[in-house]
Amino acid sequence: MTRLRGGAALAVAMVFTGSALAGCEGLVPPADGGPSGSGAAAARDGRAVNPLDNPDGTKPGLAAVTSGADKEEARALIEKVETKGRGPRTGYERDEFGYAWMDSAPRDVPFSHNGCDSRNDLLKRDGEDLRFRAGSDCVVTSMTLHDPYTGKVIEWTKSHAIEVQIDHVMPLSYDWQMGASRWSKDKRESIANDPLNLVPVDGPTNGSKGDSGPASWLPPDKRIRCAYSVRFAQVSLKYELPVTAPDKEMMLKQCGG
Numbered sequence: 001m002t003r004l005r006g007g008a009a010l011a012v013a014m015v016f017t018g019s020a021l022a023g024c025e026g027l028v029p030p031a032d033g034g035p036s037g038s039g040a041a042a043a044r045d046g047r048a049v050n051p052l053d054n055p056d057g058t059k060p061g062l063a064a065v066t067s068g069a070d071k072e073e074a075r076a077l078i079e080k081v082e083t084k085g086r087g088p089r090t091g092y093e094r095d096e097f098g099y100a101w102m103d104s105a106p107r108d109v110p111f112s113h114n115g116c117d118s119r120n121d122l123l124k125r126d127g128e129d130l131r132f133r134a135g136s137d138c139v140v141t142s143m144t145l146h147d148p149y150t151g152k153v154i155e156w157t158k159s160h161a162i163e164v165q166i167d168h169v170m171p172l173s174y175d176w177q178m179g180a181s182r183w184s185k186d187k188r189e190s191i192a193n194d195p196l197n198l199v200p201v202d203g204p205t206n207g208s209k210g211d212s213g214p215a216s217w218l219p220p221d222k223r224i225r226c227a228y229s230v231r232f233a234q235v236s237l238k239y240e241l242p243v244t245a246p247d248k249e250m251m252l253k254q255c256g257g
Helices: 007-016 038-045 068-079 118-126 158-163 172-177 185-193 203-209 222-238 245-254
Strands: 128-132 140-146 153-157 164-168 198-202
Touching (some): 068 245, 118 164, 140 158, 153 158, 158 164, 172 185, 198 203
Antiparallel strands (some): 128 140
């Protein structure tokens, strides 16, 4: 049975009582964003799902968290995240997390060992109007993407591949500095290929993020910043990785804390 949270449960109750009314690196900490109407959110998010309703990251995209009840739930989630200081970057290499977009991550990682690499898995998850290479049900050659970070609609083709990049919400270098340097190879490959930690986004915007945490970089579209903070927290909690105290403070702030 689908769980009704916050505003959804209230809306159902109002209908039944006849009371419903028709109608990669930033240098400067980003400013806080304000709420937006749910109708506008639906139009701009495409098929994207609220991260509170997508705890394993297998559903499309990253929809805005807008209701008061959802923001309260978001803050409660973020409060569970542990904090510590950021360690040295010494020894970090991308290859420490496996080669990019492997399909051979540990089998408990969603989409792994399905015959399609992680990048194309994510393009298929979030893209609309998908077209594939002839004879393939894996390699995406064109699609429409509702970019959560900028709010733009991107008409993407493989011939201009870098226009869409796959963001690690919790950057791999950040993971390394927060404790992943001591992990097993399998655990590092898991976080690098876990759809919970991966979002297709506007390429140049992703490039501006670098390995920044939320205290020094947030998506340009203010309405998505609480959802981004929730996803950052979900990855942190799943992999038992702390964040810095300034990052946690910024994450809470984006959700009204």
